[in-house]
Amino acid sequence: MANYGTSIDKKWQNKWEESGLHNFDENAKGEKLYVLEMFSYPSGAKLHAGHWFNYGPTDSWARFKKMQGYNVFQPMGFDAFGLPAENYAIKTGIHPHDSTMQNIENMEEQLKAMGAMFNWDHEVITCLPDYYKWTQWLFLKLYEKGLAYRKNAPVNWCPSCNTVLANEQVIEGQCERCDSEVEKKQLTQWFLKITDYAEELLEKIDELDWPEKTKSMQKHWIGRSKGAEVTFKVENSDISFDVFTTRVDTLNGVTYVVLAPESPFVDELTTEENKSIVENYKLQASKQSDIERQSISREKTGVFTGSYALNPINGKRVPIWVGDYVLATYGTGCVMAVPAHDERDFEFAKKFNLPIQRVIESKDGSDDTLPFTEYGKLVNSGEFDGLTTEEAKEAIVKKLEETELGRWKVNFRLRDWLVSRQRYWGAPIPVVYCEKCGTVAVPEEQLPVELPYDIEFTPDGKSPLSKSESFLNTTCPKCGGHATRESDTLDTFVCSSWYYLRYVDSKNEEKAFDVDKVNTILPVDKYVGGPEHACMHLLYARFITKALRDMGYLNFDEPFTSLTHQGLILGPDGLKMSKSKGNTIAPDDYIKEYGADVFRMYLMFGFAYSEGGAWSDDGIKSMGRFIDRIERLLEECRNEIVNKENTKTTMEKSEKELNYARHYAIQHVSADTEKFQFNTSIARMMEFTNSLSKYLNDEKNKNVSFLKEALVDYIKLLAPFAPHFTEEQWELLGKDFSVFNESWPKFDPKALIKDEVEIAIQICGKIKARINIPTNLSDDEIKEFAINQENIKAALEGKNIIKVIVVKGRLVNIVAK
Ligand code: ANZ
Ligand code: ZN
16 A cells, blocks of 8 residues: 555645644745745636646745745635636526635635645635725725726727726737627726836836746737827818827828727818718727737728828828728827838728828838838938938937927837726725715725625626615715715736735735735745736736835835746647546546645656646556655665664765765756756656665665665655655654755765766777776876777787877777877
């Protein structure tokens, strides 16, 4: 009977809990190390192999760091508000609160079965009032600072989830959750002003130890673009509008301008006879997603407003069109069209027979194809002819500045974060609307604005809370008159934008967190989770950290210093696991059969951590056999050392070999584990295992005290990967609880110097022999050694040695005739 599995798991989990081994004491010795795994979503399903892959190996890393002397803080909690729980409730009729709390209970049990050293006493559950009270507080702080505001805007609407979505939740025109085609709706919603931080969010990325791909995705999402804003006056009118352009050098080539259909200028500038056709076009455009509208391949559409604008650089009169390839939400929502030098303008001009005027020539004048989108030299541009693109941008902006019709401008793709949701299962937005006072923030002492339990939450496009009279009707905190509560709830990404702060001080009833505590324990030193959060959670959390810093609550700039993404564990068929495909792996069954350690070790050994791959039953079986083998081996080792007298104290060849394997393992397991390379770490442990086994079987006269030392290091090195099993082995060895209070072994560089090295012996460049020689020989001694080898001697018979070349540690070449 193998000495691991669920009974051993339980024994040590209980012992860890009773002894408080994993409790975090901020004053304990050792440098603090905040290790954080993205908390999970307690949706209908239980923990799956993907959760285990996120949490198991990361816990091994945390244990490794603890043994290295760090004071590790590794909390866990639940991202408990959100759509899946609500959708599940709609399907089953079970209230989201009840199903969520039940799921949390199940998941906690599963997480405990993993044997991770989570600081459960710091747990946070975002759907409970003691947490969301402070999410509401955060919202109020942002509101106070002008970082939360309400506006009417075209927003993304998911017709299936029945709610608006943030831009970040729209993936290629589809809802991030349910893949439905996202529509546009004009609504009054709450936004957080993340754009105030666009510049810093971009700049600071380079300083982060994050995967390059994630950094570049975030950079692209923020999308800094340097250009100019140019003002066009409307002919025979007081109206003027700005366009944003990155190619102000092409200003003389503007042959028309285009407004986004949603631009407020459209109605103002459309003449009587064009009204109906423009109205019609606006309606058509509202049904298209931004992605479709921007697609290069799609045929351009548009209508003429009937009005003309004046080009500020040369006074030329150009028609004003409406076209849906211009987005309302970027730049100014108006563009100057230069068909000779822009792909989309070119197609538009061709289709509607608008003039095309070349103003940029390739630098050597040889390329006359249009559109010509590269940089070059100006032509047909009056006083600017002959300037390069770079020079012309400077000169033209300078000239426009004189008349205040143009200026440099930096634009960002990033939009403000829309946080209102027309759904039930979220934190109520702590605001009331008073007939007399308007929008009034709920005072902090009245928080939390509790989410009522009895609610009709079947979605119909209206906020469920708006159907609860008792929730809606309240008194105005300012004037005491009648007021109506905001009935939208907050995007769950608001809840998760600050949870890493609350963990530190999760029981605090007076404050969201204690400033000193948070500033001591944060930033998070290692954050581990899925790459899908690159432009959502990871961006929002950075923004919130910076906003709270500027309010004086935090003294650091970035929440997550170092980030690692785990890969995806696929089904045995190599496809993404899903219930409908029937290829899911239920960890619980495997844990029952093999115990947590085998499961964790398999995940670490079977996959490169950031890559993942297909699950294999054979893989976990063979990991089971490996642990079996270690168990037998360690028992044999104990038999050799317990109550055995030490008759041999010297280090002979076999001891040196094992010692080499031991220090080699220490060196590489340390270096590889540090980098989350668990698979190679475990491979090094397998080599160490083989060496240990070899010594045990082959060496009849053992150096007992040395073997004992090697064994101690062996168990310590294995401990982070197989925590329950090694605790048991540690105890069997007669050692004190716990192996995790031991310090991580250090390697001895001297043990890694081999006394012998293999060299090749060549005669005239041809290899004749390979031999082992002592490493400490001089060149002359090596020559002697080589020439006197039996077969070399024979080969050299009758020849004259002309010279002997020695390449230390590698070869000896004898030149002879
Ligand atoms: C004139 C021009 C001439 C342009 C030329 C490009 C090439 P990035 O780099 O992404 O910032 N643009 C501006 N606002 C837009 C909007 N709301 N919807 C669609 N397109 C818009 O792109 C900036 C360029 O995208 C701008 O420079 C503008 O076209 C277009 F030879 O202005 B350009
Ligand atoms: Zn009032």
